[in-house]
Amino acid sequence: MKRLSLLTLLILTVSCAKQPALTVKTNIKGLKKGTVYLKKVKDTALITVDSIQINGNAEFELHSDLESPEVFYLFLNKNTNEDDAIAFFADKGITEINTTLKNFVFDAKIKGSVQQAKWEEYQKMISKLNSRNLDLIKEKFEAQMESDTSKISAIDNEYNGLLKRKYLFTVNFAINNKDSEVSPYLALTEIYNARINFLDTINNSLTPKVKASKYGKQLQDFIDEIKEADKNN
Structure with a gap:
């Protein structure tokens, strides 16, 4: 009985774990290796909220907290120029971004928020x-x-x-x-x-x-x- 109670408590703890407000499902066709960053502006500075190292799988997810709809930026590798980033207006839930390595910004197709x-x-x-x-x-x-x-x-x-x-x-x-x-x-x-x-x-x-x-x-x-x-x- 005691073991069952501990198991139940563990299940409840896991199920109640905080889920990210924003999930960005991304596919960068042609990308084999590299680092992708999810960034946003905070107090006039561009900060990284999540990142992932890619090694063979061009499909991945990035996550962030989100209080109200705002603009995020998807960077490939260590680019610091916003012109080299995919900008998108996100709301709580899932945003999908499909693009290519060759034309990272211009090929971007974004599906997500009404904003x-x-x-x-x-x-x-x-x-x-x-x-x-x-x-x-x-x-x-x-x-x-x-x-x-x-x-x-x-x-x-x-x-x-x-x-x-x-x-x-x-x-x-x-x-x-x-x-x-x-x-x-x-x-x-x-x-x-x-x-x-x-x-x-x-x-x-x-x-x-x-x-x-x-x-x-x-x-x-x-x-x-x-x-x-x-x-x-």
């Missing part, structure tokens, strides 16, 4: 503006090499108009998705240097749930800091 789907929707719609922005940078450089002041002025005007369109589009997108944690995230990362009334408009539109999220709290703090700084100037 990820909403973020991809924004990225798809804003990509044309970003692409034109890159074209303008190239055109301005060429105009400067030729000392073509009239062309430089025209490019600057188009750039300013493009920037305004991006801000307005992002504000409208955030307001229309006030019930998604993607909304305050976009305010903090895409238009953080916009006029304070734009940020206020987004912040005031957020649902209570989103306001209480990680990015909702950060947006409120960011706005409070700006207003406080303006009062002291």
Whole structure:
């Protein structure tokens, strides 16, 4: 009887063990050896929350605690540049990432949270503006090499108009998705240097749930800091 009680206690202990809030199931086609890191931003620094050494098996899992939806980064080996990482918006549960070793970032297919789907929707719609922005940078450089002041002025005007369109589009997108944690995230990362009334408009539109999220709290703090700084100037 005593042995049965101990066994029962052991089973209960194991079953009650804390399960990770986030599981990232990953398959990197072509990867034989290497180290994969799961990272996120904490206090403005990029930290590693989990990692795994790969030796022959390209399918694996990474895990993390998670209080509210936020952006994570999947790094291969010791890359420290976010441009070389797969960024994804995760919520509690399972996120699946399938990609290739050859085109680690560009081949990434991500299936998981509703926030990820909403973020991809924004990225798809804003990509044309970003692409034109890159074209303008190239055109301005060429105009400067030729000392073509009239062309430089025209490019600057188009750039300013493009920037305004991006801000307005992002504000409208955030307001229309006030019930998604993607909304305050976009305010903090895409238009953080916009006029304070734009940020206020987004912040005031957020649902209570989103306001209480990680990015909702950060947006409120960011706005409070700006207003406080303006009062002291």
